[in-house]
Amino acid sequence: MDIREKLPSQPWLVRGTVLLLVVALLAPSAVSALTYDQEESNLERGTMEKSANGTTVISVQGYHFKGQGNNKKPARLVAVGPRGDVKWVHNGSKEGATWFYDVDPMENGNLLVTSTQQGKTLVYEFDPETKEKVWTQELPIEDTHDVDLINGNQLLVANLKNYDEQSKTNNDSIFVYDLEKDEIVWRWYFRSHYDRDAGKGQGEYTSDWTHVNDVEKVGPGKYMADPRNMDEVIVVDRKSKEVTMKLGEDGNYDVLRKQHNPDYLESEDGNPTVLVADSHNQRVVEYERENGKWNQTWSVGSHETLNWPRDADRLPNGNTLIVDSQNHRVIEVTPKGEVVWEFYSPWLPYDVERLKYGDESNGSTMSDVGVTGEYDVTGSANLEPGGDRIKMSVFLSNTFAGTPFQEEMQRLGETWDQATPFIRPIWMDEYAFIAAILAGLLLVGWVFGEGVYHRRRIYHGIRKRLA
Numbered sequence: 001m002d003i004r005e006k007l008p009s010q011p012w013l014v015r016g017t018v019l020l021l022v023v024a025l026l027a028p029s030a031v032s033a034l035t036y037d038q039e040e041s042n043l044e045r046g047t048m049e050k051s052a053n054g055t056t057v058i059s060v061q062g063y064h065f066k067g068q069g070n071n072k073k074p075a076r077l078v079a080v081g082p083r084g085d086v087k088w089v090h091n092g093s094k095e096g097a098t099w100f101y102d103v104d105p106m107e108n109g110n111l112l113v114t115s116t117q118q119g120k121t122l123v124y125e126f127d128p129e130t131k132e133k134v135w136t137q138e139l140p141i142e143d144t145h146d147v148d149l150i151n152g153n154q155l156l157v158a159n160l161k162n163y164d165e166q167s168k169t170n171n172d173s174i175f176v177y178d179l180e181k182d183e184i185v186w187r188w189y190f191r192s193h194y195d196r197d198a199g200k201g202q203g204e205y206t207s208d209w210t211h212v213n214d215v216e217k218v219g220p221g222k223y224m225a226d227p228r229n230m231d232e233v234i235v236v237d238r239k240s241k242e243v244t245m246k247l248g249e250d251g252n253y254d255v256l257r258k259q260h261n262p263d264y265l266e267s268e269d270g271n272p273t274v275l276v277a278d279s280h281n282q283r284v285v286e287y288e289r290e291n292g293k294w295n296q297t298w299s300v301g302s303h304e305t306l307n308w309p310r311d312a313d314r315l316p317n318g319n320t321l322i323v324d325s326q327n328h329r330v331i332e333v334t335p336k337g338e339v340v341w342e343f344y345s346p347w348l349p350y351d352v353e354r355l356k357y358g359d360e361s362n363g364s365t366m367s368d369v370g371v372t373g374e375y376d377v378t379g380s381a382n383l384e385p386g387g388d389r390i391k392m393s394v395f396l397s398n399t400f401a402g403t404p405f406q407e408e409m410q411r412l413g414e415t416w417d418q419a420t421p422f423i424r425p426i427w428m429d430e431y432a433f434i435a436a437i438l439a440g441l442l443l444v445g446w447v448f449g450e451g452v453y454h455r456r457r458i459y460h461g462i463r464k465r466l467a
Contacts, residue, residue, distance in 0.1 A: 011453060018446050025439035028432035045084025046329060046342030046381035052082045054356035056321070057111065058330055059103040061348040062092060073347045075100040077113070079128065080343050090131065097122070102146040102214075102351050104359045110134060114147045123147045123155060137179060145213040145350075146261075148359075153179045156223065158215040161208050170196070172210040174225050174236065188236055190227060193243060200251040202258065203229035211258075216360060218264040226262050226276075231255070233262045233274055247274050247287055247294055255294075257281045260310040261351065263361040273297075273365045277309040277323070284312040284322055286366050298366035298373065300337045305377035307414075311351050314363035318371075323349050327417070328385035335366060337375035346385040384417070384430040392416045392430070 062075030075092030077100065092100050097115040104112040111126045121144040125134040137155065139147075146158040155177040162171040175187040190212070196205040203209045214226040221238035231252060235245035248256040262276035272289040283301035287294045300320065301309065307326035314320055319340065321332050330352045332341035353359065366372055382394040393413030400406045424433040451458065 014449075015446075018442060022439045022442055022446075025435040025442070028435050042344070042346045042385065043078060043086050043089075044344040044383060046331075046344055046383055047339045047379055048084055048342070049338075049340040049379070052080075052332065052341050052354065053315075053317075054082065054354060055087060056080045056330065056343070057103055057105070057353050057355055058323075058343070058345050058349050059100045059113075059351040060345055061099045061101065061325075061350045062097070063347050075115070075347070077103060077111070077126070078345050084341075084343055088128065088131070090126065095122075099143075100350065101144070102148075103353060104148060105353050105355050105357075106149070107358075109355075112147070112149050114144060116143055121147070137177075139177070146215055148216055150176070150217045154185070155179065156215055156217060158212045158225065160210060160212045163206050163209070170205050170209050172212060172227075174212065174215045174223060176238075186238060188223075188241055192241075194227075194230065198250055199229040200231075214261045216264070224262060224264050224274075226259060228258050228260065228279075231257055231259070233259070233276060235264075245272065245289075247276075247289075253281065255287075255296075256285075261312070263313060265314065265361055265363075265365050267365045268368050271365075271367075273367075275312055275314055275320070275361055277312045279308050279310055279325075282306045282309070284309055284320060288365060288367055298335070298371065298375075300333060300375045300377060302376050305380070310349075312361075313352065313354070313357075314361035314365075315354060316357060316363045318363060318369045320363075321352055321354060323352050325349055331377070331380065333377060335369055335371035335375075337377045339377060339379040339381075342381055344383055344385055389431060392420075 058078045058080065060076045060078060063073035075097045077090040079087040081087050092115060095115065096117055098118065099116045100113065101116070102114040106112055106125065109128070111128065113124055113126050115122045115124070119142055121139040121141050122136060123139065124136040127134055139157065141159050141162060143161050144157065144159065148156045150156045157175050157177060159173045159175060162173065164171055170191050171189065173187050173189045175184050177183070178185045190210050199209060203211055209229065210227040211229045212225055212227045216224050218224045218235060222235055222244070223238060224233065224235045226233050230250045232246055232248040232250065233256070234243050237244050256276065256278050257280040260277045260279050262274050265273040265275060267273055267288060273286060275284070275286045278285045282303045283299045283306060285299040286297050288297045306324050309322055310325045311323035312320055315332070319332050319334055321330065323330055325348050328346040328349065329342060329344045330349055331339050333339055382391050383389065384391050391413070393410050393416070396413040397406055397410040400409045420430060420433060424430070
């Protein structure tokens with residue numbers, strides 16, 4: 001038989017092989033879609049060297065694009081048990097929330113939640129048992145990151161992005177809102193203490209100038225605020241309205257850089273101490289004030305192990321609970337940086353609280369613990385965000401270890417780890433997403449191959465239509 005008689009069957013063999021490969025590559029996506037759980041999707045325990053002391057609540061900001069939330073990648077509160085079991089999830093998209101930010105345990109066991117919606121902020125008391133709101137207060141300000149309940153019936157508010165176009169005035173401030181009087185009873189404006197060019201270009205005076213993301217009462221009539229874009233943490237006296245203490249300096253990135261959520265502590269000697277998530281320096285750092293000077297006593301993390309940390313709480317056992325935001329996880333680390341508890345919760349976790357200890361830090365300073373210096377984070381499970389496989393950055397680094405490409409491939413993996421949680425479908429895990437991309441490339445190649453194989457037929461068909 002002439003071999004040319006067999007040629008027509010070969011293209012169908014190739015097509016069949018390609019089709020089988022495409023089906024095999026898309027199979028993981030089908031499994032992901034069928035097994036997807038809307039409420040508990042992408043929530044995963046990591047390292048569990050020890051049980052947490054009680055329930056941990058994580059506030060997840062949620063995915064957003066130009067201020068619009070995504071119901072499939074929602075703002076949510078996640079309650080996690082001592083061994084990483086999910087106890088409940090409060091889905092913010094069902095409440096109309098664009099983002100969740102600060103969450104504070106209250107004395108009665110409920111939670112104070114700071115939630116943003118289009119053009120306004122909604123603060124409410126949430127009952128974890130009934131999953132209902134006890135009361136709500138709407139504030140006509142946008143993108144508020146932190147509201148604390150103080151003095152029994154007053155809200156202490158960090159007010160950012162408050163530029164008045166009509167008066168050409170920036171009204172970024174911290175203020176006290178009385179719930180019974182339904183009005184602001186005290187206010188402190190940043191413009192009265194900072195030049196309009198402050199922020200070194202990080203925030204424009206006419207838009208997000210200060211980005212004050214945190215405020216807390218640290219003593220009678222003493223409020224600590226965090227104007228992130230000024231790279232400073234300040235304490236304001238309510239009566240005199242003077243800045244009585246300041247950590248950091250505008251543009252001095254060696255001290256702080258675009259930090260979040262500082263906590264105030266005091267050493268056994270009475271020295272003021274600040275524990276802060278130093279976000280753009282990719283670390284959590286502690287400063288102690290002695291003889292009128294701030295000294296860095298401790299830090300943990302690096303550009304290789306943390307990615308935009310945004311909260312850190314000192315626990316009574318001396319460990320530190322950290323929100324590693326763009327790694328989409330919360331970790332508890334020892335004073336020397338060893339991970340003993342880890343939980344993955346995608347869509348940008350923002351705040352974390354170990355409920356039984358109340359709001360903010362409740363532990364000792366590192367000077368009192370007796371551990372000072374700089375440490376990196378070790379002992380992480382290094383999982384993909386919310387999944388049970390190793391992160392791409394770690395996989396590529398391990399694969400190319402000892403080669404000239406190791407560092408470059410690790411950076412590529414880090415970019416992948418940051419980007420993919422926001423672009424892949426919610427129901428698809430990371431490796432199913434990779435397989436789907438390969439299936440897409442294979443289909444494109446198939447179409448191109450068919451075009452080449454039938455090029456003459458296509459050419460004559462086009463000529464015939466144009467004739």
